[in-house]
Amino acid sequence: MNDAEVASYRKAAEDGNADAQASLGCMYICGKGVPKDFVEAAKWYRKAAEQGLADAQFFLAAMYIQGDGVPKDSSEAAKWMRKAAEQGNAEAQGRLGTMYVKGCGVPKDDVEAVKWYRKAAEQGHAEAQFSVGLMYYKGVGVDEDAAHAAIWYHRAAEQGNTEAQASLGWMYVNGNGVPKNPAESAKWYLLAAEQGNAEAQYKLGLMHFDGDGVNVNFSEAASWYRKAAQQGHALAQFALGVMYFTGHGVPKDPIEAYKWCSLAASKGNRNAKEACSLLEDQMAQTQLAEARRRSSEFQVSPRSQS
Numbered sequence: 001m002n003d004a005e006v007a008s009y010r011k012a013a014e015d016g017n018a019d020a021q022a023s024l025g026c027m028y029i030c031g032k033g034v035p036k037d038f039v040e041a042a043k044w045y046r047k048a049a050e051q052g053l054a055d056a057q058f059f060l061a062a063m064y065i066q067g068d069g070v071p072k073d074s075s076e077a078a079k080w081m082r083k084a085a086e087q088g089n090a091e092a093q094g095r096l097g098t099m100y101v102k103g104c105g106v107p108k109d110d111v112e113a114v115k116w117y118r119k120a121a122e123q124g125h126a127e128a129q130f131s132v133g134l135m136y137y138k139g140v141g142v143d144e145d146a147a148h149a150a151i152w153y154h155r156a157a158e159q160g161n162t163e164a165q166a167s168l169g170w171m172y173v174n175g176n177g178v179p180k181n182p183a184e185s186a187k188w189y190l191l192a193a194e195q196g197n198a199e200a201q202y203k204l205g206l207m208h209f210d211g212d213g214v215n216v217n218f219s220e221a222a223s224w225y226r227k228a229a230q231q232g233h234a235l236a237q238f239a240l241g242v243m244y245f246t247g248h249g250v251p252k253d254p255i256e257a258y259k260w261c262s263l264a265a266s267k268g269n270r271n272a273k274e275a276c277s278l279l280e281d282q283m284a285q286t287q288l289a290e291a292r293r294r295s296s297e298f299q300v301s302p303r304s305q306s
Contacts, residue, residue, distance in 0.1 A: 001033035006027070009024050010024060018053040021047045021048035021051075022048040022055055022059075025040075025045035025048065025056065025059065028044065029059075037069075042068070054089040057081075057083045058092040060080045061076075061077045061080035062095075064080065065077045076105075078104070079105075081096045088119075090120040093116045093119045093128065097114070097117035097120065114140075114142050124155075126159040126160070127156070129156035130156040133150070133152030137149035137167070146171070146177030147177045150177040150178045162196070163197070165189070165192035165195075165200065168185075169188040169192065172184040173212070173213070181213075182207070182213030183214075185207070186204065186207050188200075190204060195303070196231075197303075198227075198228040198303070201225075201227045202224070202233050202235055205220075217249075218243070218248045218249030219250075222243050222249035223249075225239045230300070231300060231301060234269050234272070241256070241263075255290050256294075258276060258280075258287075259294040259295045261275040
């Protein structure tokens with residue numbers, strides 16, 4: 001953005017144009033055409049918010065939540081979030097629902113949370129759809145109803161929400177709220193796993209190992225276990241360690257077996273602790289030293305996507 005364009009937005013903002021004020025706020029947030037300056041961004045968002053611009057109200061609320069350009073203030077955040085939500089801003093409605101769940105800036109009120117989540121969900125907001133589903137699944141703010149939970153999970157999952165996809169995978173494998181269908185479970189776990197959801201990656205590994213909903217494929221099982229294990233998923237780390245111990249799907253390797261089992265054991269997995277003790281009795285000291293070195297150097301990786 002060139003100087004003339006910035007000057008044009010600033011002139012319109014100074015003349016009271018709410019859209020220009022909000023745009024100038026965004027420019028200061030992003031450092032686009034102007035130096036990045038959260039205080040200046042908050043100033044212009046406030047001017048637009050006070051004129052009733054819902055998007056500016058939402059962004060000002062978000063700044064109060066984070067303490068960006070303004071002091072952290074959950075009550076002030078809730079005030080502006082409500083103003084935006086009451087105008088139909090779906091993002092604000094979803095965030096206001098979460099504020100009621102947590103009691104952040106408002107009294108904790110699960111019924112009120114469901115109300116706002118539902119408003120956002122009915123506008124197609126995927127995260128809110130998942131949240132409504134979760135409230136039905138747990139019976140929080142509404143009567144427990146797995147079938148209604150599945151309906152909302154489906155809506156969110158079809159928009160790519162990984163938590164909803166993984167939750168559907170769980171429901172189909174157990175026949176909870178939906179007919180039991182391992183193949184359908186595998187389908188939803190795969191969609192979530194491909195987006196890097198560690199729990200779905202682990203569950204998909206289990207399904208490939210057991211041949212539940214998919215063909216038995218130890219190599220595929222090990223591949224999904226590894227993706228989850230690299231994100232620090234303890235059960236996946238143990239499962240991968242066992243595969244290295246037995247040589248299923250991967251070459252038999254006591255060093256790698258110990259590495260993954262010890263990582264799982266460090267998170268309190270008792271079976272992994274027992275496996276480590278067993279391996280220690282079988283390994284040479286040089287192997288054990290190498291395994292411990294690899295374990296100590298392990299770093300959790302970001303979501304591993306396909």
